[in-house]
Amino acid sequence: MTSITDIDAVAIPKRKAGPKGETVISVSGLTPGAARYSRMFDFLVVAAVVPLFAGAFHLHVMLTVGDWDMYVDWKDRQYWPLVTPISMIMFPAALQAIFWVNFRLPIGATVGATVLLITTWLGRYANWWIWTGFPFTEGVPSQVIAGALLMDMALIVLRNSLFTSIFAGFAFGFVFWPSNYSALAPFYLPVEHQGMVASLADMIGYTFPRSNMPEYLRIIERGTLRTFGSSVSWVSAAFAGFICIFMHQLWWQLGRFASQTTFLKNGDVVKSFMGMKSRPAS
């Protein structure tokens, strides 16, 4: 019987230790000059991709579920675990498609989720705290890194967008609540306020009011939800998972569309105008 050690010894030839990265470059078949410029180009592509998706993704989240994400007292059990993951799966799903279909890199969702969290905290610090004086405890953002990791892991294992949507899309929505709970649990502690029960998050909201967003506009836990006990969060999480299945597939396709390399043919007049000499008629 062949042991694993024997297989390794046959499959991996011994090589002399060289400078860092030498093996990678040698496998690529590039000359040193080409490899050097290829690395520079890689750096430029990363520098173009990360801030762009950070800006577009953050804008998307702010303008679709911003209020739930911005304020700790909007993080209820009915709408926040539902609308936030549905919005936040969109860009990670598109980025997953862009990175996987074109480069076979299973990192798109995690990259998207991570840059979103970094840029969100940057805004919380520079704008919310330094400019308008809201405490960090009022502006704790949601994070979807756990769900994004699950999505990328599922893609590695399943290697199929449809199954990734079904299993990992659901998981993304479903784990949103528990993966955020550890950071938010202290804010759900009950306190007495003017003879009424309120949460600590509510108290922070009352203490640091948003003067242009009156309290009656806060969309939280309407209906009979408060009487349902502790299981309601999981109901919202399961519903979010269900919607996220479809949202993942929809945005996966949008990501594929966005990375297509179509050129629409220019007419001779435009080409000539831009500097292309027309060919003589044959």
Place this chain on the structure above:
Amino acid sequence: MSDAALDRTPNVTGTKTLSINYGLFAFAIVALTILYICARLYQQAFGFSMGLDASSPEFGEYWMTLFRIELPVLYGAGALCWTYLFLTRDKNIEAITPEVELRSYFYLTMWLVVYSFCIFWTGSFFADGDGVWHQTTLRDTPFTPSHIILFYATIPIYLFFGVGSFVYAMTRIPAFCRGISLMHVFAVVGPFLILPNLGFNEWGHAYWLTEEIFSHPLHWGFVVLGWCALALAGVLMQIVGRFRELVPIVFKQEAASA
């Protein structure tokens, strides 16, 4: 993996170099960073102290003056740059050498990096500041301290580089001259349309929504147009595809001398 595969690196003594100038690119990134930080510091200094009452003389002095300066300066700079790019275009673009073409792809990617850098400051940093400003203060004008920076300074700046990248590509790179890159159109025109979409936004705020719910459907026009930024992936794929073809051609001599 075989030894043959691992030993494909030619033993080259002299490495070929492309003359790529990173100076202007680095200058743009540094200058823009300083500009954005200065804009934020100006908001910090004069936002609450001079920017709460649009009818006050100090509002006119500190904020409307800035508005009246930044609009012609930024759009004027953009128009000058785009005109310069067009007038200095290669008049025989099909005849450029692979080395020049490869260099042009590098420069186009640099244009896109700066464009993307500006999108970050606009879509994330200053939009976030706009959100917190309008949930804190009542607006009595469409030209608020956050809008004067976000809509009338940072958007013209990213238009400068977005449209600039488009003109650069069409006048310097054969593939982008032969045909219009559909994704490049989306990536530039989508964020550009955010500016006219302001009309809808301010119209809604002026008549019905004095209170600010940031995720209100009134704002979703910005969202859909922001999605177009994803199309930059398609432009980068076009660049990567041609880059892979050009590199072996440009570095052929280096490989041959091995």
